[in-house]
Amino acid sequence: MIGSIAGVLTTLAFLPQVIKVLQTKDTKAISLGMYLMSVIGIFLWMVHGYRIGDMALFIANVVTFCLALVILISKLKYK
Template sequence: MDIDTLIGTIAGCLSTAAFVPQAWQIWKTKSARDVSWAMYAVLIAGVALWIVYGLRRGALPLVLTNGVILLVALVILAMKRRFGDGDAG
């Protein structure tokens, strides 16, 4: 693995890991009150384009890490839909 691939892989893993605490907090509290639909819509669009870019460039770390980010973002939005403000219990 060359240094650029290693840097890209580490960066992708860190970027992906950044979403895990948000997902865990929503799951734990059963509330997604402070999660913004608009922010996640823009994020998902951007991540989808990164995946396309990575596929076109043959950059597997870019595709894989953004694929995981996309999955976690969709899970967060699913929890937002299910739990909303946490009032419905």
């Protein structure tokens, strides 16, 4: 239960940033290095969750990966 709540909160934490970036196209204040490392780390957590068969871990990280990837791509696009 605690893991599920944590997964939902940390996943949804990316949503306001995604919305703001897509609306404003302003990525000046976003660190490219931080988002690059985050996307790679989230991807690795996603792979780990899949490999150990933990669907909650896997699904939370799939969604988080997609959201973080939108921000990373926007950072590169609107540089």
